[in-house]
Amino acid sequence: MRRTIKTMAMCAVIAVGMAGVTGCGQTAQSSVQTSASAEEVKDQVFTENKIGTSDGYGYELWKDKGNTTFTVKKGGTFSCEWSDINNALFRRGQKFDCTKTYKELGNMSVEYGVDYQPDGNSYMCVYGWTRSPLIEFYIVDSWGTWKPPGGMAYGTVSIDGAVYEIYKTKRVNQPSIDGTSTFDQFWSVRKDKIPPVEGNKLEGSINISKHFEAWEQCGLEMGKMYEVALTIEGYQSNGKADVYKNELSIADTYTPSEDVEVIKL
Numbered sequence: 336m337r338r339t340i341k342t343m344a345m346c347a348v349i350a351v352g353m354a355g356v357t358g359c360g361q362t363a364q365s366s367v368q369t370s371a372s373a374e375e376v377k378d379q380v381f382t383e384n385k386i387g388t389s390d391g392y393g394y395e396l397w398k399d400k401g402n403t404t405f406t407v408k409k410g411g412t413f414s415c416e417w418s419d420i421n422n423a424l425f426r427r428g429q430k431f432d433c434t435k436t437y438k439e440l441g442n443m444s445v446e447y448g449v450d451y452q453p454d455g456n457s458y459m460c461v462y463g464w465t466r467s468p469l470i471e472f473y474i475v476d477s478w479g480t481w482k483p484p485g486g487m488a489y490g491t492v493s494i495d496g497a498v499y500e501i502y503k504t505k506r507v508n509q510p511s512i513d514g515t516s517t518f519d520q521f522w523s524v525r526k527d528k529i530p531p532v533e534g535n536k537l538e539g540s541i542n543i544s545k546h547f548e549a550w551e552q553c554g555l556e557m558g559k560m561y562e563v564a565l566t567i568e569g570y571q572s573n574g575k576a577d578v579y580k581n582e583l584s585i586a587d588t589y590t591p592s593e594d595v596e597v598i599k600l
Contacts, residue, residue, distance in 0.1 A: 376409040392583070393430050393564070398423035399510070411565065411581030418573040425576075426462060428564025428583055433466045437560055441586040443543040447565055448580030452535050453479035455572025461541050462566035465558030469511060469518040472557075474499075474546050477528045477537055479572060484522050489553040490599040491526070494545045499523040501553055501597065512561060521555050538580070545595050552597045 376390045382404055386395045389407050396405040401420025407413050407427070415425035428445075437443065451459050457479035464471055475483060476497075486504030493499075502522040508515055523546045532538050547557055563583070567576045 379407040381405045381407070392427045392581070393562075394427045395564070396423075396425055411583060412578050413581070414575070414577040415567050416575040417569045420569055420571065420573075422568075422570050424462070424566055424568045426564035426566035427578070427581055428461075428463070428562065428566075429585070430562045431560040433559045433561050435560060437544060437547050437557060438589040440560055441589050443563060443586075444540060444584050445543060445565055446540045446580060446582045446584075447578065448536065448538045449567075450534070450536050450577040450579065451477060451567070452576060453569065453572060453574035455479050455574065456481045456570040457572055457574050458483060458566070458568045459537065459576070460566050460568065461543055461546075461563065462568070463563040464512050464561040466513070466561055467558040468556070469513060469516060470521055470558055471506070471511065471518060472521040472550075473523070474541055474543065475522065475524040476539060476541065477525070479569075479574065483524055484520065486520070486522065488600055489555070490597045492523070492546075492549040492552075492595060492597045494523075494549070494595065495540055495542055497529070498526040499546070499549075500526055501549060501555075503555060519555075521550050521557075523549065542592075544589070545592050548592055548595045549597050552595070553599065 379389060381396050384397055390409050392411040394407045394413065396403060399421050401423060402418045403420065403423050404416045405413065405425050411427045413425065413427050417423045431440065445461060449459055458473065458475050459477040461474040484502050484504050486502040489501040489503065491498050491500050504520045506520060507517045511518055529537050529539050543563060565578060565581045
């Protein structure tokens with residue numbers, strides 16, 4: 336049985352900026368999606384760093400400097416705009432209590448629709464963190480002018496009808512959910528950007544758990560889950576995006592995939 340998670344209780348210590356986050360959020364796994372009318376959920380607009388929940392999904396705006404506008408809408412949807420930034424992340428998804436692996440939580444996937452208009456370096460991705468070990472991860476379906484990440488390549492894997500390249504990079508003394516830290520980043524990056532369905536609109540699905548399995552085949556071990564979120568990131572760039580669909584699903588149980596096979600380098 337698969338259901339879209341719609342209720343979350345937060346136990347995080349909410350602070351300004353990614354580097355100030357010191358706790359975990361716990362998703363109420365027993366809840367089932369319930370519809371909410373547009374009248375019940377009002378848009379919320381943020382221009383500075385902010386963590387919270389709305390309509391069953393977590394949200395977070397993090398930046399180190401620059402101009403940002405983050406509009407949180409119903410369900411998991413949102414819009415964002417950035418200019419004159421160094422680094423900014425706009426994300427909506429779920430935070431967890433750092434006591435379970437992805438296998439203990441259940442199979443994860445997301446369906447998305449994004450009007451994506453970056454001007455410069457940017458990613459449209461699934462993003463998140465684990466603890467023990469501290470890992471920052473990306474599953475990138477589209478990007479701006481630069482294809483990430485330029486790190487250690489491990490191989491390729493076919494998931495959701497697309498070929499992804501697997502990488503690991505290391506961040507030294509950089510902001511993290513545990514303050515300034517040194518940690519690894521795991522990456523799955525589409526070999527080619529997902530093609531638009533019309534204009535700048537990108538629509539697709541990401542079987543998140545399959546990417547985790549592919550990383551493990553490469554010896555890249557995940558920790559206990561802190562967060563998984565559909566994310567727009569900008570780096571030293573300008574741009575905007577309208578996420579008009581963001582449906583994160585977490586199954587009741589975990590079933591290993593039979594069709595994930597990494598072609599290692």
